[in-house]
Amino acid sequence: MVTAIDCGLVVNPEGVRNQVEGSTMMGLGAALYEAIEISDGIVLNSGLSRYQVPRITDTPQIEVVLAGDPGDPSTGAGEPGLVTVAPAIANGIFDATAQRIRELPLKRQLR
Numbered sequence: 001m002v003t004a005i006d007c008g009l010v011v012n013p014e015g016v017r018n019q020v021e022g023s024t025m026m027g028l029g030a031a032l033y034e035a036i037e038i039s040d041g042i043v044l045n046s047g048l049s050r051y052q053v054p055r056i057t058d059t060p061q062i063e064v065v066l067a068g069d070p071g072d073p074s075t076g077a078g079e080p081g082l083v084t085v086a087p088a089i090a091n092g093i094f095d096a097t098a099q100r101i102r103e104l105p106l107k108r109q110l111r
Contacts, residue, residue, distance in 0.1 A: 001028075001088075003081050004065040008072035017064040020081040024062055027085030029054045032107045 003024050010016050033052040037044040045051045064081075090101050093110075101109045 001060045002063045004067050005077060005080050006068045007075045007077045008068045009070050009074045010066050010068055011074060013066060016077045019077045020064045021062045023078050023081035024085055025054055027082040031086035031089050033105050035105050
């Protein structure tokens with residue numbers, strides 16, 4: 001998975017890469033797995049043992065491309081990786097299957 005980010009002047013490149021990798025994994029979890037399941041007004045997956053999040057075995061190789069202009073002021077680096085993952089995966093599914101998925105988590109739609 002490749003995530004490119006323009007966050008202006010990068011003061012700590014390794015810190016930015018770590019932040020983007022973490023937010024990319026959060027985006028992967030939100031895109032594929034995470035959902036609060038409710039039945040008859042009761043939350044069924046109220047604990048971490050029942051709430052599915054990505055595990056280390058789900059982690060793809062992540063390449064972070066720092067594309068910012070050093071002349072621009074520094075900006076945040078955490079959120080951009082999070083919000084781009086679900087659309088990227090959904091578009092990949094559409095490209096491969098012609099099935100457009102518009103609801104998260106995507107895994108629920110792929111059963």
